[in-house]
Amino acid sequence: MRELIFGKLTFDALPHEWFTEGGTFFMTLTGLALVIYLTYTKRWKWLWQTWMTSTDPKRVGIMYMVVASAMFFRGALDAAIIWLHQSLSSGSNPGIMNADHFQQIFTAHGDIMVFFVTMGFLFGLLNYIVPLQIGARDLAFPFLNTAGFWLYAAGAMLINLFFVLGGDFAATGWLAQAPLSELQYSPGVGVDYWIWSLQVSGLGTLLGGINFLVTILKMRAPGMTLMRMPMFVWTSLCSMVLVISIFPILTITITLLWLDRYFGMHFFTTGFGGNPMLYTNLIWSWGHPEVYVLVLPAFGIYSEVVATFSQKRLAGYGSLVGGAIGVTAFSVLVWLHHFFTMGANADVNAFFGMMTMIIAIPTGVQVFNWLATMYRGRIRFTTPMKWFLGFVSTFTFGGMAGLLLASPAADFQLHNSLFLVAHFHTMIIGGALFGIFAGITYWFPKVTGIKLNERLGTYAFWCWIVGFFTAFVPLYILGLMGATRRLDHYDTATGWQKLFITSGVGLLIIALGTAIQVIQIVVSIRARNKNRDETGDPWNGRTLEWATSSPPPHYNFAVIPKVEDRDAFWVMKQKGLTKPKRYEDITLPKNTASGIYLSICAFLVGFAFVWHINWLAIAGIIGGIAVVIIRSFDEETEYVIPAAEIKRQEERHAPRT
Amino acid sequence: MPGRYKKYKLSEHKLTCVSLITATVALALVLLIGKSNVALLNPKGWVAWQESKLIVQSVLIMLIVVIPTFAAAFFISRKYRQSNVKAAYTPEAVNSRTTQIVLWAIPSVIVAVLIFKMWNGAHELDPFRPLHAQEQPMTIQVVALQWKWLFIYPDLNIATVNFVQIPESTPINFELTSDAPMNSFWIPSLGGQMYAMPGMATKLQLIADTTGDFAGSAAEINGKGFAGMKFMARSSSRGDFNTWVQSVQNSSSTLTWPDYENLAKPSENIQPAAYASVQGDLFAQVMTKYMPEHTHQ
Known part of the structure; x- marks a missing residue:
């Protein structure tokens, strides 16, 4: 009877180790502080109406950024623990924790940084910027958008819930390699938490992908043909095409893994005809394109930043578009390079090696075209531009390492080593994360109307660059010395310890950089009167997002702009900006809480399946379907802002050019 | 309009300095550790030797394009900085078709060479392929x-x-x-x-x-x-x-x-x-x- 109601959930699941107790304590404390603050300042209603139920992509975007930032600190804390343990755990020193716990931490670090930090930041930027850049007022499916965000948030909660209930996360590496992730070798609830947090947030990502694809294809301002779209929109489009192509693979793969674990099936088990190699293939045919999902929008950001701060038209627009499409197409043909060592024959390995190397061509062309844009420009070295130059210097090294890894015979030696770890950190940090930082500093004045402090931004940048090389060059060397990744202990005779320590010093420098970034935002907002930008166009921008006030009004554009060329706003400025003669009524989507209800149901389903509480899972599924059906009968999902109101707002807020 | 931007300090020198320092530190680290400790650069068998040769040669081939790219990044940033008003400025210029062909050709050629080496390496060093030596395997x-x-x-x-x-x-x-x-x-x-x-x-x-x-x-x-x-x-x-x-x-x-x-x-x-x-x-x-x-x- 007890099992019928509570499944496998018992009092044993409550925290009883220092790290679960600490995690629970910290999360409870933060939650409590938040509740007290909101109650004290009477902001509950404000939070619910202005933010949580909002369908405005600008607000959803900011919520994505907030959640992603919180998760960034969780993931960074994991990184610090990994470093501390590896710096100590040599010879007779056992380090600060046991192997199982260590493995859980690096697994969580990888998953959090990829799914909840980088993806979160990207969707945040996409939400805010893409509608503005294409001259739209909203996304194609506003409800799907809030549902997508709340599913992402529910996934983020599920991945942290193990602190409170279960105390066990997957110890299998970030992709839960089968058969290690099967019940036979991972009997705890850790892998189940992994499955359901990814399943729930992955659904959100897929909804987001569909939404942005349709938005970009259908909702562009009149005159904005495909070949007039800003590069960020192009690369976002490519990234979303990839999301739609690959996330179903992830969903199916981890559903099959779940069937193995829940119903005792044998898709990826070692015995009974199960095939773990199938899992490896499937997970990487999602996993490799996923890297490009992260990096492509960052490429778009670099294109915007370079053109704006070189004060020049983007060179080789056609090549950049072709390059982005090429990267998108080839990225789904390379997954086997993640397991050249699985025994495929030389022809198969060489084919995938070739496909991987070919991707370097469009990637290289992109870098060359950014340099060509700077050539004969008037370059302003603002913080976003510095992040771009930082990207060029790190990403090139990472790319070289990547080309080595693409060569099967070299990969046999480098695979599973710290060289590989250093390589993908170079790509994700130097490629995607620096792009995100460039984007955040570039668009911060648009979002808040406040320019970020340049001096602090520069300090943060230098901390990141120096820290990055100090942290990861030792890892490249360790890999060449034969150090495998994920080691919780190593012999003193290996001589690796000093390199691990050096790497940790780099991490501290990066931590300093992050601290400065936080201070930068706080200081800039505190001195907002000094840093305020009232023009809406602080950088002398080229694309449509700069045509509105900062922050933009609810409706983005009082009058939808007519696009006559690439760099639409630049062209408008050259012709001279004119005030619109008359305004029209604007229809916008209403707030909805359905997304929140849907994600609560999804969260409950995930939670129920982790603990085998079948009735709750069934209730959650029925609840989720009911929410969608009820929402679909809601006919009054839009409201109208009368023209007079728009006129009033425009006269108060419009850019003072 | 550009008048309202203050001149940003040129950060390119710093970038180069840091890159050089980092490279020196990396090299120092390698020397500190001693080549003999770096297993992959110190092969003890034919297979490892071939693989390390492939790694080193591929790096050298890539440097043919990487070093000029870095140099270009450095000189372009330096020359076309905003404060250098004497430098040419063509805000509306977009590259000619020829330039684009060259920009595509450079990485294509390098990658073609790498693919050639990769393909041979993958076949020659296929782990399933028997090795030839005087001794019986x-x-x-x-x-x-x-x-x-x-x-x-x-x-x-x-x-x-x-x-x-x-x-x-x-x-x-x-x-x-x-x-x-x-x-x-x-x-x-x-x-x-x-x-x-x-x-x-x-x-x-x-x-x-x-x-x-x-x-x-x-x-x-x-x-x-x-x-x-x-x-x-x-x-x-x-x-x-x-x-x-x-x-x-x-x-x-x-x-x-x-x-x-x-x-x-x-x-x-x-x-x-x-x-x-x-x-x-x-x-x-x-x-x-x-x-x-x-x-x-």
Whole structure:
């Protein structure tokens, strides 16, 4: 009877180790502080109406950024623990924790940084910027958008819930390699938490992908043909095409893994005809394109930043578009390079090696075209531009390492080593994360109307660059010395310890950089009167997002702009900006809480399946379907802002050019 | 309009300085560690030697385009900085078709060369491909267990745990399987790794050109005993090898199936051990454990 109601959930699941107790304590404390603050300042209603139920992509975007930032600190804390343990755990020193716990931490670090930090930041930027850049007022499916965000948030909660209930996360590496992730070798609830947090947030990502694809294809301002779209929109489009192509693979793969674990099936088990190699293939045919999902929008950001701060038209627009499409197409043909060592024959390995190397061509062309844009420009070295130059210097090294890894015979030696770890950190940090930082500093004045402090931004940048090389060059060397990744202990005779320590010093420098970034935002907002930008166009921008006030009004554009060329706003400025003669009524989507209800149901389903509480899972599924059906009968999902109101707002807020 | 921007300090010098400092530090680190400690740059067998050659040559080929790119980034940033009003400024210029063709051609040519080298390397260094040497090749079967390596010498009918001795200059045909999660068998000084998987046999051909003790490890995450799943590969002269085989065969321990099942139970940080004889075709037996027709019983 007890099992019928509570499944496998018992009092044993409550925290009883220092790290679960600490995690629970910290999360409870933060939650409590938040509740007290909101109650004290009477902001509950404000939070619910202005933010949580909002369908405005600008607000959803900011919520994505907030959640992603919180998760960034969780993931960074994991990184610090990994470093501390590896710096100590040599010879007779056992380090600060046991192997199982260590493995859980690096697994969580990888998953959090990829799914909840980088993806979160990207969707945040996409939400805010893409509608503005294409001259739209909203996304194609506003409800799907809030549902997508709340599913992402529910996934983020599920991945942290193990602190409170279960105390066990997957110890299998970030992709839960089968058969290690099967019940036979991972009997705890850790892998189940992994499955359901990814399943729930992955659904959100897929909804987001569909939404942005349709938005970009259908909702562009009149005159904005495909070949007039800003590069960020192009690369976002490519990234979303990839999301739609690959996330179903992830969903199916981890559903099959779940069937193995829940119903005792044998898709990826070692015995009974199960095939773990199938899992490896499937997970990487999602996993490799996923890297490009992260990096492509960052490429778009670099294109915007370079053109704006070189004060020049983007060179080789056609090549950049072709390059982005090429990267998108080839990225789904390379997954086997993640397991050249699985025994495929030389022809198969060489084919995938070739496909991987070919991707370097469009990637290289992109870098060359950014340099060509700077050539004969008037370059302003603002913080976003510095992040771009930082990207060029790190990403090139990472790319070289990547080309080595693409060569099967070299990969046999480098695979599973710290060289590989250093390589993908170079790509994700130097490629995607620096792009995100460039984007955040570039668009911060648009979002808040406040320019970020340049001096602090520069300090943060230098901390990141120096820290990055100090942290990861030792890892490249360790890999060449034969150090495998994920080691919780190593012999003193290996001589690796000093390199691990050096790497940790780099991490501290990066931590300093992050601290400065936080201070930068706080200081800039505190001195907002000094840093305020009232023009809406602080950088002398080229694309449509700069045509509105900062922050933009609810409706983005009082009058939808007519696009006559690439760099639409630049062209408008050259012709001279004119005030619109008359305004029209604007229809916008209403707030909805359905997304929140849907994600609560999804969260409950995930939670129920982790603990085998079948009735709750069934209730959650029925609840989720009911929410969608009820929402679909809601006919009054839009409201109208009368023209007079728009006129009033425009006269108060419009850019003072 | 541009008048309202203050002039930003040129950060390119700093960027270069930091890059140079970092490169120097990296180089210093390598020197500090000593080349002999860097297994991949200090190969002890033909396979590892070819692989390290491929790595170094590929890096050099890539530098042909990477160094000019860095130089271009540096000089363009320097020359076309905003404060240098004397430099040409063509805000509306977009590149000509010829420029674009050149920009595509450069990486294409470099990548084509790399693909050529890669393709040959992938075939020549295919781990399944037998090596040619004067000595007759020797087969060693390897079973990845939780968390130790079992080595079976089928021709000599002996077995060892977490230790493998091989005669120098003799091609070794490692046959790999696993009675545990997937694993990866790696001796960096001798050559690249290969997965060991339940119910399947993969092959890895290696050869040692010199005598010496080489560290071997499990490279694929496989559970809590992962870090302790190490072994020593000892390459010795043919004479020393024969003496060692004799000494193993003179001991009395036999590896029977029940012994094996005992050994296969999860255990961590296992000391090396040796068995004078092995009962039956143990390797095949381990593999068939995972065949569908056996698991269904």
